Amino acid sequence: MKTLGQKILLLIFFLAFMMGYTQIKISGKVIFKNKGINEVNVTLKNTYDGATTDAQGNFSFETAEKGTHILTFTHPKYEEVEKSINIDSQEIIVSVQLKEQISEIDAVVVSAGSIEASDRKRATALLTPIDIYTTAGADGQISSALNYLPGVQKVGESEGLFIRGGTATESKIFMDGSLINNYFSNSIPGIAGRDQFNTSLFKGNIFSSGGYSALYGQALSGALMLESVDLPDQSSYNFGVSPIFLSAGFQKLGNNKNYSYGASAGYSLLSLMQKVFNFNTNFISAPQGLNSDFNFRIKTKSGGFFKYYGMYNSNTMGAKTESLESGYDFALVRLKGQNTYHNLSFRQKFGKYLFNAGTSYAYNRSDLKFSTETDNVESGQTRLLTDGNYINFKAVLERRINKISAVRGGFELNNADEKLSFEAVNKHYKDLISSAFIETDLGFSNALSAKIGIRAENSSFLDKSNIAPRFALAYRFAKDWTTSFAYGLFYQNPESRYINGPAHLGFQKSQHYIFQIQRSSEGRSLRFEAFYKKYDDLIKTFTITPGKEQNQQILTAFSNDGYGYAKGLELFWRDNKKTFENIDYWITYSFLDSKRDFLNYPVSLKPGFAAEHTLSAVLKRFIPEWKMGVNLSYTYAKGRPYYDIVTTVDNATPVNYIRNEGRLKDYNALNFSINYLPNLGKKGAKAFTVFVLSISNILGSKNVYGYNFSVDGSRSSAVVPPVNTFVFVGAFISFGVDKTQDAINNNL
Template sequence: MKTQGQNILFLIFLMASIMGYSQVKITGKVSFKNKGVSEVNVTLKDTYDGTTTDAQGDFSFETSEKGTHIITFTHPKYENVERTISIENQDVSLNVDLKEQISEIDAVVVSAGSIEASDKKRATALLSPIDIYTTAGADGQISSALTYLPGVQKVGGTEGLFIRGGTGTESKIFMDGSLINNYFSNSVPGIAGRDQFNTSLFKGNIFSSGGYSALYGQALSGALMLESVDLPDQSSYSLGISPIFLSAGFQKLGDNKNYSYGATAGYSLLTLMQKIFNFNTDFVEAPQGLNGDLNFRFKTKSGGFFKYYGMFNSNKMGVRSESLEPGYDFSLVKLNGKNTFHNLSFKQKFGKYLLNVGGSYSYNRSDLHFSTETNDIESNKNQLLTDGNYLNFKAVVERKINRISALRGGFELNNTDENLNFEAVQKHYKDLISSAFLETDLGFSNALSAKIGVRAEHSSFLGKNNIAPRFAIAYRLAKDWTTSLAYGLFYQNPESKYINGPANLGFQKSQHYIFQVQRASEGRTLRFEAFYKKYDRLIKTFNVNEQTQTALNNNGYGYAKGVEFFWRDNKKTFENIDYWISYSYLDSKRDFLNYPVSLQPSFAAEHTLSAVAKRFIPEWKLGVNLSYTYAKGRPFYDIASTFENGKAINYTRNEGRLKDYNALNFSINYLPNIGKKDAKAFPVFVLSVSNILGSKNVYGYNFSADGSRSSAIVPPVNTFVFIGAFISFGVDKTDDAINNNL
C-alpha cells in the first residue's frame, strides 16, 4: 500500500510539472492614440483564459493552449479587435491599438447657436412644456419663456422673437418642419399679439439663435423648430377655468393604440379683470377671443406616421387713447381678427431611407379701424384691412451613413398671396419661393463632428436666386467640455408690408459667425457663446403716412455682435430647486427702413439679465416659481420723411433712451391629488403675479404728426394677477409635474 501511494503521488507531481512546464505567458499593451487603456477585456477565444488591462493598459495571463488561436480585445467605448497568434513553447508578446467606437450617445453634437429640448439624452435639453408652464411671467407661452434665455430681447410693444439685434420678423417658427405664417394672434399697435398655439401640443423644441440648419430659410436671425406630440398614452379629458377664460378638450386613443384624435375649444374675455385692476390701456372693447383646434394621428402597419393639426382663432378689441393731434380728444383703434392654420405631416422609413413630408396652410385676416373722437363724436375714419393666404410644402429624404453620420436633402415651396387696403394704398402681393437644400452630418469620432449644408432659393416676386452655404464643427475638449464653431449665409425677402410700389429689390442678407464653449453634465449646463452678424442689402423705406412705409431700395446695412452666458442647475446643488441664469451683451447698429443714418436699433438692449428659480415642496404639494428680468434702456426715435430736390430724405426729429426694464414675477402651483391612486380628477391650481413690484416699464413712444407731442407705449397693466384651475380626467400627469419642478 505504501508503494502504491508513493506511485500515485509521483504521478500527480509529474503531471503538475508537465502542465506547469507547458504553460505559456501572453503579455502586451493596449493603447489608444499612444495612451494605455484600462479595463479592456483580453480573452483567448473559445477558452476560459484571459484577463483585464491595468491602469497603464498592460496585460498578462498564462495558458496551456497550443497552436493557432484568436485573442480578442473588447471595451464598450472602442471597436472590438481580434488578433491571430501562434502558441508554442515560448511566451507571446503583442501590442494593440484600439479604434474609438462611434456612438450616438457619446458623440459630440454641434450646438453653436442652438438649444434643444427634444432629445432627453442630451444634457443641454431645456424648455420642455412643463418648463414653460412653470416659468413665472411666461404666461404659458413658448415665445415668452424664450425671453428668459440668452440672445432673446424683451421688447413688449409688439410680438415676435427679437434675436441678437434682429427684428421680430427676422425669426421664423416651424411645426413638424412646416412654416407657421401666423403663429401670433392679431393685435393693435402697441400691444403684442399672443401665441395662438397651445404649449402642450408640442413635445419638444429646438431654438436656434443663429447658424441654423440648411433645412430652414427665410430668416435673417434665428429659427424655432417645434415638434408636435405623437400618440397619447391613454384617453383623457381636460378642463381649464379662470376669470378670463374657459377651455375644454379631450384626447381619444384607439383600442389598438395605433391612432388617436382630439379637440379643444376655448373662450376668453378680459372684462372682469378690467374692473379689478387699474389698467394703463383704456379698452373701449375688452379683448375677447374664441378658439378651437382638432388633431388626428395615425400609425400605419408599415411603421409610417400621419399627423394632422387644425386651428381656428378669432379675436376682437378696441383701444382709446388721448389724441396727440390738436382739435381731437381721443384716438380710437378697433380690431377684428381671424386666423386659421392646418398642418399635415407624414414620416416613413423605406429601408435605409427616412422620408419626411409635410405641408401647412395659414390664413390671416386683420381688420383695423382708426378714428378720432371729439365730444363723443367719431370722425376721420380709416380702415386698414389685410388678409393673406399662405401655403408651405416640404419634403426631406435622409439616409444614415453610420451611427452618427447622415445625409439629407429635399425641397420646399412657400407661396404667399396677400391683399392690403388702406387709404390710397391698395395692393395684391404674390410670391412663390422655391427652395432646395442638401446637408450632411459627419461624425469623424466621438470627439469630433461637423455639419455642412447648402440652401438655394428662387423668389418669383423678386425674380432672383440665392445660394446659402452653412458650416458648423464641434470638438470635445474633455469629458464634459465641448466647443463649437458655426458660420452661415442667410437670406430673406423684404417684408411685404413695405412693398407698396415699384422698386428694384433683392434678398436681404446676413452672415453669422458663432463660437461656443459648453460644459454639460447630468443636471448642470454652463455655456459661453460669442457671435458676430453682418447685415447687407437691408431695405430702406420712406414714410408715406403715419401707418405706411414704402420700400425704396436694398442699400441698408448693419451689424450685431456680443457675448452670452447661460448657467442651469437642475436640483444638483440645492434639493428640489431648479434654477438658471442668463446674461447677454449686445452691440448693434443698423441703417435700414427709414433710419437716416446708422443707429442702435430701437429693439436692441445692450445688457439683458434673466434669472429663473423653481422649487417643489412635496409635503405641501406646492410648486413655487420666481423669475426676474433686467434690460438696459433701449433707444427710441421719432423719424420723419420729406422730399428735397425730388429725393426722399429721412431725418430724426426726436430721440432719447427708455428707462431700464425691470420685472419680478411669481407663481405657485398646487396639486392636491398627488399620490391619490383612486382619484378620478387631477387638478392643478395656479396663482401667478407678473411684475410684483409694480415697475412702470415703458416700451417706446408715439409722436404726433409734427413731432411736438408724445405718449408712452406701456403694458396694458403694470401688475397682473392670474388665478385658474386646470383639471385632467383619465390620466394622472402629476408625477411628470413633480419631476419637472411644477
C-alpha cells in the same frame, strides 16, 4: 515504503506536468492614438482565461491552453478586436491598437447657436412643455419663455422673437418642418399679440439664434423649430377655468394605440379683470377671443406617422388714448382679427431612407379701424384691412451613412397671396419662393463632427435667385467639454408690408459667425457663446402720412441700400436639482452691440429693439410634502434707444431725419407663480387637478416700451404695458388620465 515512494514520485511527475502546462504567459499593451487604454477586457476566446488592462494599457495573464486560439479585446467605447495567437512553450507578447466605437449616444453634436429640447436629447433638454408652463412670467407661452434664454431681447410692445439685434420678422417659426405664417394673434399697435398654439401640442423644440440648418430659410436672424407630439399615452378629457377664460378638450386614443384624435375649444374675455386692476390701457372694447382646434394622428404598421392639426381663432379689442394732435381729444383703434392654420405631415422609413413631407395652409385677416373723438363725438374713421393666404409644402429625404453620419436633401415651396387696403394704398402682393437644399452630417469620430449644407432659393416677385452655404463644426476636447463653430449665409425677402409701390428690390442678406464652448453633465449645463452677424442689402424706406394720427403713418420701401451688424457675448448656466434638492434654476446674460442703417433710419443707429445688456434668472422649487411648486423669474434689460424719425422732401427727394431721440429707463420685472396639485400622490387617480396662481411684475415696476410722437413732434406719449402688475388664477383638470408620476418626475 516502496508504495509511498511510488506515490511521491508519481505526485512529483504530476506537479511537474501541471506546472509545465500552466506556465505560458500572455502579456502586452492596448493603445489608442499612442496612449494606453485602461479597463479593456482581454480574453482567450471560449475559455475563462484573461485579464483587464491597467491605467497604462498593460495586461498579463497565464494560461494552460495550447495551440491556436483567438485573443479578444473589448471595451464599450472601442471596436472589438480579435487576434489569432499560437500558444506553445514560450511567453507571448501582444500589442494591439483599437479603433473608436462610433456611437450615436457618445458622438459630439453641433450645437453652436442652438438649444434643443426634444426626446432625442432629454438629458440636456431645455424648455420642454413642463419648463414653459412652470416658468413664472411666461404665461404658458413658448415665445414668452424664450425671453429667458440668451440671445432673445425683451420687447414688450410687439409680438415675435427679437434675436441678437434682428427684428421680429427676421425670425421664423416652423411646425414639423412647415412654416407657420400666423403664429401670433392679431393685435393693435403697442400691444403684443399672443401665441395662438397650445404649448402642450409640442413635445420638443430646437431654438436657433443663428447658424441654423440649410433645411430652413427666409430668416435673417434665427429660427424656432417645433415638433408636435405623436400619440397620447391614453384617452383624456381636459378642462380649464379662470376669471379670464374657459377651455375644454379631449384626446381619444384608439384601442390598438395606433391612432388618436382630439379637439379643444376656449373662450377668453378680459372685462372682469379690468374691474379688478388699474389698467394703463383704456379698453373701450375688452380683449376677447374664441379659439378651437382639431387633430388626428395615425401610426402606420411600419412605424411611420400621419399627423394633422388645424385651428381657428378670432379676436376683438378696442382702445382709446389721449390724442397727440391739437383739435382732438382722443384717438381710437378697434380690431377684428381672424386666423386659421392647417398642418398635415407624413414621416416614414423606407429601408435605409427616411422620408418627411408636410404641407400647411394659413389664413390671416386683420381689420383695424382708426378714428378720433372730440367732445364725445367720434369722426374721421380710416380702415386698414389686410388679408393673407399662405401655402407651404416641403419634402425631405434622408439616408443614414453610418451611426453618426447622414445626408439629406429636398425642396420647399412657399406661396404668399396678400391684399392690403389703407387710404390711397391698395395692393395685391403675390410671391412664390421655391427652394432646394442638401445637407450632410459627417461624424469623423465620437469627438469630431461637421454639418455642411447649401440652400438655393428663387422668388417670383423679386425675379431673383440666391445660393446660401452653411457650415458647422463640433469638437469634444475634454470629458463633458465641447466647442462648436458655425457659419452661414441667409437671405430673406423684403417685408411685403413695406412694398407699397414700384421698387427694384432684391433679397436682404446676413452672415453669421458663431463660436461656442459648452460643458454638459447630468443635471448641469454651462454655455458660453460669441457671435458676429453682418447684415447687407436691408431695405430702406420713407414715411407716408395719410392722416394726422401717428398710427396712420406707413413706410414704403425704395431700395436695398441698408446694412448693419450685431456682435456680442452670451452666457447660460442651468442646474437642474443637482446642487440643491428639488431646485431647478438657470441664469442667462447677454451683451449685444448692434447698429443698423435700414428702414427710415437716416444714419447707422442702435436699433430701438436692441438692449445692450440683458440678465435673466429662473428658479423653481418643488415642495413634495406641500404638493406645491413655487416659481420665480427675473429679467433686467438696459434701457433701449428710441427715435422720432420723419420724412421731408428736398428737391423732390424724400429725406429722413431724427426729430426726437433718447433712451428708455432700464427694464425690470420680477414674476412669481405657484402650482398646487391637491391629488398628488393618489395612485391611480382618474382626475388630476392643478391650481395656478401667477403674478407678473410683482413689484409693480413702471416699465416703458417706447414713445409715440405727434405729427409736428411737439407732443409725445409713453408706450407702456396694458397693466403694470397682473394676477392670474386658474384651475386645470384632466379626467381619465393619471399624471401623478409625471408631475413628480418633472416637478410640476
